[in-house]
């Protein structure tokens with residue numbers, strides 16, 4: 001599906017049939033010589049076919065397309081390495097490229113799952129089975145791009161690292177990069193100040209609450225980052241938000257307020273879970289099992305993958321509440337970390 005947003009700007013919706021997300025948006029900015037595709041879709045036949053058809057319809061050759069990736073989640077980045085021609089550039093952020101570019105790095109987090117109450121057998125299974133997404137990533141190219149970036153050298157491959165305040169001039173439009181970490185560690189938005197457009201990736205979506213994950217073992221405070229990034233985009237003058245999923249929308253400021261409210265409500269919910277059973281310590285998975293999730297099956301029927309994601313969302317909240325001094329944690333002799341609520345003084 002192609003939707004014309006403005007002259008030379010198109011939204012191309014790519015299907016994700018068996019995922020609850022249903023579809024992912026890519027945006028094509030058509031330039032005189034080179035065009036820019038914002039996000040690529042997932043590396044699967046339906047996306048590839050739909051993207052190829054759309055480019056053909058718009059009379060654009062892949063060799064003339066560069067890719068700008070808002071974040072390195074597989075629905076946004078998966079297809080880029082496969083589609084990008086030798087003459088194409090793929091712009092990605094440094095924190096995520098540095099993380100994924102190290103082979104085997106992804107395994108580290110899983111081991112920490114055990115201290116959050118995750119079943120050891122499941123943790124071991126996760127470590128054994130390399131995620132499909134990673135099998136197709138050009139890890140060497142990504143590593144090379146990060147090295148070139150840190151040494152301030154010109155990148156040799158297709159992949160180029162992109163940070164805050166860089167400019168892309170395509171046709172009549174001039175886009176600026178804005179770092180908005182939270183949903184992922186190096187998430188980037190693109191802002192067009194003339195038309196007041198915000199290409200938002202998964203930073204703000206109209207009807208979906210972007211997941212904020214703290215993966216076990218990770219040393220970040222992603223919810224704190226996310227709330228700061230919400231303030232950052234709330235301060236922009238925006239006419240139209242062009243998000244990574246679902247339809248474009250207008251009231252970005254109202255949506256930022258709703259998202260903040262959602263996280264505050266979840267914080268209250270976690271506080272009340274911590275206060276049950278006389279306020280005795282609980283591990284993060286136990287807390288996650290008592291939070292209300294916005295997906296149909298009851299907790300007992302969650303797949304282990306879903307439980308892992310719920311755990312990561314819960315950890316993001318616990319970390320933020322610890323930072324606010326509303327929660328403390330203790331690693332006990334059984335190797336499991338227990339969380340406690342700290343009442344207001």
Ligand SMILES: [Zn+2]
Nearest residue numbers: 073075202244
């Ligand atoms: Zn997404």
